[in-house]
Amino acid sequence: MVDFEPIFTISPAEAVARFLAERYALAAPLQCRMVRRGFNDTYRIVTARDERYIFRLSHHRARGAADVGTETDFLVHLARSGVPVAAAVRTPDGALFVRAQAREGQREGVLFHELQGRAPEATSLADAGANGVTLAKLHNAADSYSAPAPLYRLDLDHLLRRPLARIRKSGLLEDASAEAADLEAIATRTTERIEAHNELTWTHCHGDCHGSNACITEAGEAAFFDFDDGGPGYLAYDLSVFLWAKVSFGRKLHAVWHAFVDGYRSVRPVTQSDFEAAHAFVIVRHFWLMGEYASRTREWGTELTKWVAREGEFLRAWEREQLDGRLLL
The missing domain is CATH 3.30.200.20 (Phosphorylase Kinase; domain 1)
Structure with a gap:
């Protein structure tokens, strides 16, 4: 015992x-x-x-x-x-x-x-383009796929509302009522922005295409792994994960995002609605990650998860600079 x-x-x-x-x-x-x-x-x-x-x-x-x-x-x-x-x-x-x-x-x-090749370089335009090409091929293949009985749908409940509930429950927010209310307001505005697009594409997503879940082969192709966060969901979300990876936590790798989109569009078109919604989904992705870490507080402790309480400023800045009537990246 x-x-x-x-x-x-x-x-x-x-x-x-x-x-x-x-x-x-x-x-x-x-x-x-x-x-x-x-x-x-x-x-x-x-x-x-x-x-x-x-x-x-x-x-x-x-x-x-x-x-x-x-x-x-x-x-x-x-x-x-x-x-x-x-x-x-x-x-x-x-x-x-x-x-x-x-x-x-x-x-x-x-x-x-095990895939053969090298890890992608975070600032490489060629590697970003290769990621975009493979994600587009994935979505093309997904057009003829129907999951038999998926456990999860990558909708706003799964990606935004439940993660927000985990953040509130975690005890990481210092001024719980005020900070929680602020996050709630951001989540509500983001939901409204996304739901204003009534023709968003639904597909089967990789779910975690941030640029590093790939191996670059000798031929320059991006071979994907780590599909465990995938499932049926918004195509705009699948695009947004790469954008989020290039602009979150102080990064400003906008050219890499453009190379990714160019690679994707060389194989598959992106509707204007999906492209615009991807920018709002950056906030959704950040909430998802915050919720994942917040849910691990009992396992990982507060030192590894306390950053969650500081992320309101990034979310507000993204709203202010990219979503409130400004030109998109």
């Missing part, structure tokens, strides 16, 4: 290697090392034949269980459509994902083929 029940556990690399050896047809012995801990735990696997894989073990998140069923099904569709993505590996019985029992409960895992 333990004195304290864990909120989360970290699985050692050797235990992960044993787990995978029992469930996949991989050439043993397996080399396994943890490469990242964040919203998920990620491990790199090398087999006796020097075959290389990435294993992602999902964390428990405030939104609920990881939608690995929809994610891996969409990846199969994308690969068949010629979109460069990190494909999931099937188990001998054909499953595209597995589940493991941890102390805190059941966790979902997916084994992926």
